[in-house]
Amino acid sequence: MKARDLLVRAAITFAVAAALVVALLVSRYRFDFEPAWRYRALYGSGILVTLGATALAFAIGMALGVGVALLRLSRRLAVRHLGDLYVEVIRGTPFLVQITIAYFGIAPIFRLGNKFVVGTFALGVFAAAYMGEIFRAGVESIDRGQVEAARSLGLSRAQTLRHIVFPQAFKRMIPPLTGELIALTKESSLLFAIGLVEMTAAARQVGTDTFKFLEALIVVAAMYLTLTVPLSLLARKLERRLKRSERTGVHL
């Protein structure tokens, strides 16, 4: 069953790839990947910037996201509204607009000129809105009876969160958090708007320098897939394992 599934997936993937190649050949475009190869060092530094910005933004998003979730889970309306406001503003505006305002509008006030620092932080602030929602949904998905049982034993609110709610919620958060990491990897391409040379900006530069735009961008697309596909497979595997563990009690 499993091996057959894998075979079907491989066959379909291969067929689609072959169809693409045929389509490109029919278009009579003469591909030339040599210039892209010559610029491999630029691509390489682009990967480092993309990976660095994504990883740091994910960490910032995680920390701020917990804060956002705690705000939104508060018993006080004013505090809760503060969290709502954050999520609405960040999710309701394009990241391209946010990063532009952050770099050209806000950063100068604090005399911050480092593109990587400003860009990564802006990406983290952006991610926090989505991750906060993941955390909140995870916590809220835990049955109220769990909290009541813990409190009735005398556990404090903090002990209940730490020993009862979080361990259960965390398992449920892993798949959506992996999804968020994938989204961030791609979202980081918008950092080119403030002149940061990450993967996409590197590819565009290769295109401009060599007039081989199509090849330069095909290469970078393949690079993104190399990063995101394993994550996506991992997320799916975790999700399956999670489903199994919730059914039978095998624990992650």
Place this chain on the structure above:
Amino acid sequence: MTLPPAPPLISLRRVTRRFGTVTALEEVDLDVARGEVVVCIGPSGSGKSTLLRCVNALERPDAGEVLLDGERVDPARKDIDALRAEVGMVFQHFNLFPHLTALGNVALAPRLMRGEGDAKARALLGRVGLLDKADVYPDMLSGGQKQRVAIARALAMEPIAMLFDEPTSALDPEMVGEVLAVMRDLARDGMTMLVASHEMGFAREVAHRVVFMDGGRIVEVGKPLDIFDRPQRDRTKAFLSKILRA
């Protein structure tokens, strides 16, 4: 059975609890003496659960007060957590922690709050007949076993009283007996118990007093024999005839 006169361990004074426009409890007065077993019966929605939940501050009364061994039970108290630990609670749907083993469920509270090891938790699992299931996760246990673990867990903080909120209502009929046996055993050991239940046989056999509730009020209180065989109120008669006919 006559009880020596002693100050009540649990005392509800004109307790009222509303949910929006619904009044779940209306000016309820009830005293439970040390070592006494009181079983609350009544149709669903009559306020039995809310009454129990007020005793360990899972619900906060809108009016009136709840006293536990003379201390006022109030969610706003600074030491409410310690006060809650004095009362064990068993829920209809067990509410076991699925990420902890049976032993982990029982040992958690004493470990966190008193730094105790597993010895007592093991002894409690033995007491409910589940020592061999110590390392098993809740989803591998039957309903009856889950509820027995839940009882052991509720006993872990050495409570002075136990609350049972319809402990057998979610169980398959063949598992009711094993849970009632544990409860009977506890009652025999002199545990103060306040039970919301539909188990008339258990109430008749184990309860010192039976409380019949309807519409958030206590309609009638008395010894099991009096309530079941000589109910005074028409509402009680109607309820019992419906229950006993079924």
